[in-house]
Amino acid sequence: MKNLNFIDLFAGASGMSEGFIKAGFNPISHIEMNPEACLTIKTRAAYHYLKSKKKLELYYQYIKGEITQEAFYKEIPNKILNSVLNVEINDDTITGLFEKIKQSGKQIDLIIGGPPCQAYSLLRRHQDKIEEDPRNKLYIQYGRFLEEFEPKAFVFENVPGLLSAHKGQHFENLKIYFKELGYEVYPKTLIASDFGVLQARKRIIIVGWKKENDFGFPEFEKIIQEFKVNDAFQDLPKLKPGEGFKTTNYTQSKNEYLEKFELRNGVDFVTQHISRPHNTRDLAIYKTAIELWNKGKERLRYPDLPEELKTHKNVTSFNDRYKVVDGLGISHTVVAHIAKDGHYYIHPDVKQCRSISVREAARLQSFPDDFFFEGSRSAAFKQIGNAVPPLMANAIAKKMKELLCQKS
CATH class of the missing domain: 3.90.120.10 (DNA Methylase, subunit A, domain 2)
Structure with a gap:
């Protein structure tokens, strides 16, 4: 199977990315505005690099507190650490972000990630202020990455409130916008416990395919488990x-x-x-x-x-x-x-x-x-x-890889 490259937008602590990396996808860039979360992503990127080099003992020394972060990061190639971009995605920064990602010289096969979801939470909707919250338009910035890099597919994650916010109009706008960019859009509510996560966590997963690669929404086999x-x-x-x-x-x-x-x-x-x-x-x-x-x-x-x-x-x-x-x-x-x-x-x-x-x-x-x-x-x-459970992300990633490689 060919190496499939992805970028992770609004990456948080990279829980979603973790599932995709485990499935064999190659991260080109993570973009996240929170500085602590960015450090978490850098440390995890260092872990994956050291694992590939069979040098995990260095990572263990770091998380045990036996060496400093500065000393630890010095052992990691700059291209690994610099692929994590601590930047807010907005009109002023997006062109620069495109340029940095293109420096990798890699084709982007997939975009993953979900904009901050508080704007669609039940609390925010009850306050009737969703129209005033700029976060509800971040899907437009997400779409600009789709337009720039034209990946074969994308995986967009959010809270179930996205579908019903503003009487469904926000999701309808999102769907129309992504369709205009050339993607068929398929939303579905997934429950984390169906994937081995010990949590009744519901999330909307929107899968988008370039029209020539249209596989619809992937079918997942529900895990029946009795663990507590x-x-x-x-x-x-x-x-x-x-x-x-x-x-x-x-x-x-x-x-x-x-x-x-x-x-x-x-x-x-x-x-x-x-x-x-x-x-x-x-x-x-x-x-x-x-x-x-x-x-x-x-x-x-x-x-x-x-x-x-x-x-x-x-x-x-x-x-x-x-x-x-x-x-x-x-x-x-x-x-x-x-x-x-x-x-x-x-x-x-x-x-x-x-x-x-x-x-x-x-x-x-x-x-x-x-x-x-x-x-x-x-x-x-x-x-x-704020994270996407890695177990759920990994199940999604495996199915996306299967479908993408089938097309390839």
Whole structure:
């Protein structure tokens, strides 16, 4: 099979790219405006380079903290690090971005990525301000890359709200625009748990094909699995609130879930198993919420809290502010708000009585354990919450590769 090249727009922490690289695609460039996420992509690009050279020990030294980032990056070719562009995509920058990508001299077979999706979230739509949010027009910038590089196909990811925002008019505009650029457009809602991700995460995937390469929307075989969140957390050390390990050992050998979906993928240690601290009031609320959930799968309602534990008088807008992750099932959707507080992601173990750690959140998103997130704890949480689960991305990538190579 020929080498298929892609660029990743609005790349975030490169969760989507991770799935495509694992499927054998070759990344030419990642473009992302967030500086911490860009460092994460650079570090992951360094990982893939060192893996190809059978020099992963250097990477392990870095994520263990044994060498500095500066020393680590010095061992990586500039063309690898410079392929990650920390730039906001807008009218002022886009021409320069085209020029940098063309310096690779490579044909672009595929474009992937999804513009920031907060503009289409339920909250934003309820505020009736979507027309004022410039992010809802970022698909136009995405289209300009399609027009410039004319890839055979693209994969565009977003939240389900994209289809219904502004009574469906935004999606209709997007579809018309991409069709004018020469692409047939196929949207479908995918659920991450159908691909081995332990999370009820729904996302719109829009696949576009050049009209002469039109394969429609790929067919995926749903994974039937009985694994649970506790299977993803089982081998990680127990933590108290505010406790954590930048590097630590596993407490158990890997179980069937971790092996089958390759979350424990060769390393004999785990990084970034770090939890946030909580005050006494929150811990009391967490304990109540965990006991309610574990006893009868009942969610804590804010109005039912004792008065001494309430922090505000609004008992309607924050009714489900505290939510326990279902240890005996799959998790609700992990979103970027986890960077602000952990109330919506409470660990199911009452003995630990805390919100989930960085590594636990990463596992719920199906990031492998050797994937390292740069920046602070909050920055890591934000990157994880915004990401496309690599397991889901890999399933999409395999099917896209099969179809693209069939055409070739």
